[in-house]
Amino acid sequence: MWTFANFDLKYRLTLRISAVSAICFAAICAVVLWDIDRSARAELDDAANITARTLQLQLSKTRWINNPPSTFPDLDSIASSVMRPGLCIAYRAGNGHMVQQFCSGARMPGEPPLAFAVVHRTIFDPGREAARPVLLGDRQMGEAVAWIDPSVVTAETWRELSRLLPVLAGALVLLCVLAYAALAQALRPTRLIRAGLERIAAGDLTARLPPFDLAELSAIRDVFNRLAESLASAIAERNELTRRLIALQDEERRHLARELHDEFGQSLAAIRALASAAGQSAAKACPELASECDSIGRTATDMMTTLRGALFRLRPPDLDELGLAASLEGLVAGWSRRQCGRTQFEIRLTGPVDSLPDTVGLNLYRIAQEGLTNAARHADATRVLLQLTLRDAGDASIEQAATAVELTIEDDGAASDQAGKSGMGLLGMRERAAVLGGQLNFEPRPGGGSRLHVVVPLAASRNRPRLDQRILTECAA
Secondary structure, eight states: OOOGGGSOHHHHHHHHHHHHHHHHHHHHHHHHHHHHHHHHHHHHHHHHHHHHHHHHHHHHHHHHOSSOOSOOSOOHHHHHHHOOTTEEEEEEETTSOEEEEEEOOOOOSSOOOHHHHHHHHHHHOTTOEEEEEEEETTEEEEEEEEEEOHHHHHHHHHHHHHHHHHHHHHHHHHHHHHHHHHHHHHTTHHHHHHHHHHHHHTTOTTOOOOOOSSHHHHHHHHHHHHHHHHHHHHHHHHHHHHHHHHHHHHHHHHHHHHHIIIIIIHHHHHHHHHHHHHHHHHHHHOGGGHHHHHHHHHHHHHHHHHHHHHHHHHSOHHHHHTOHHHHHHHHHHHHHHHHTTSSEEEEEEESOGGGSOHHHHHHHHHHHHHHHHHHHHTSOOSEEEEEEEETTOOSSOHHHHOOEEEEEEEESSOOOGGGGGSTTHHHHHHHHHHHTTOEEEEEEOTTSSEEEEEEEEHHHHHHSOOOHHHHHHHHHO
């Protein structure tokens, strides 16, 4: 839903400036209306004063002339000097009756809007009159009265205001445009700050902000750059520690696999051989012990089968002997046999997969191993697809052609959060991807199921130093 919060800072400040400006312009209009009304009052008072003085002069003449013509009051002689459109002058006798009045018939062109006319007449009362006494000596003979037609006053006011409104409206629009442009120019560095934050969020810890003119933005820039440096240092240390731990883990697995194969495996083989020899002797000397010897041999055989499975999980021999492609194919084939047709496993390999560096191949195999385990055990899927693709891989060598390797595991089962709880879990897979300088995403598929996607840049992996032997030496020291 649209709200005021959807506006950015430039719009908000521009709206506030326009609101303040509109209030100021409204105040200007009010002052103009008051000034027009004041001018009309002054003009009305002047007309009443002139009429009163002229009538007093006419009365004085009738007093000093023996046979004065009956021309009092004579408003015609006054009209030429005071009349204006809509103005009326009159003489009101002492008994309150209008003896004579004269009104200008001229009208102002154009009619104001009805709403403006109603508001103007309500506030300013343009139909008021101005009255001045007409004296003969000390005696008041009557009043000189002047008033203006309210419609004429309203029309004149609207005409003056209509000249001012376009100017104010244009000034308001121009002010808003200039304010927005100035704010956009002043806030342009915020785009760089946002872009830098987005780069940091995307994992690019080399992002830095340039110097800014504003002191406030320069302070933000300094804090941002220090934070980026600290974050890069912390992540580099964490990745270094993760590489050490994974290298030690893999070495420990190899060591444990050798120990189990050399010691435990040979012991089981010896037990099975002794059980077979004892069974042959018992068949001749004590037949009732032959079944016990066979049971010991079967138990030793079962333990050797379990041991081979554990050795394969600890250190698959195919990865060293046959390469990554054959190891992944064997991993997929093993899961297909164990699922007995309940889940269909597929594999697609694109490019010279076996040309990948040993560190990349081992970590990708471990990620694939964990991903297939999660899909088979927790997703309840009927189809699982494993894809390993080298980007831009051609006929040239991998150092010249491939830029990155992608590992994808998709299933059509139920997206489960158990991925992080089985074995090494999702966290372990993310750490292995981070060791290679890559990224791992685990998300639901639009059509159902889940998708595990790993992208490893090969340039970063080739430039990463080989740490296994150095780490083991340091730890041993």
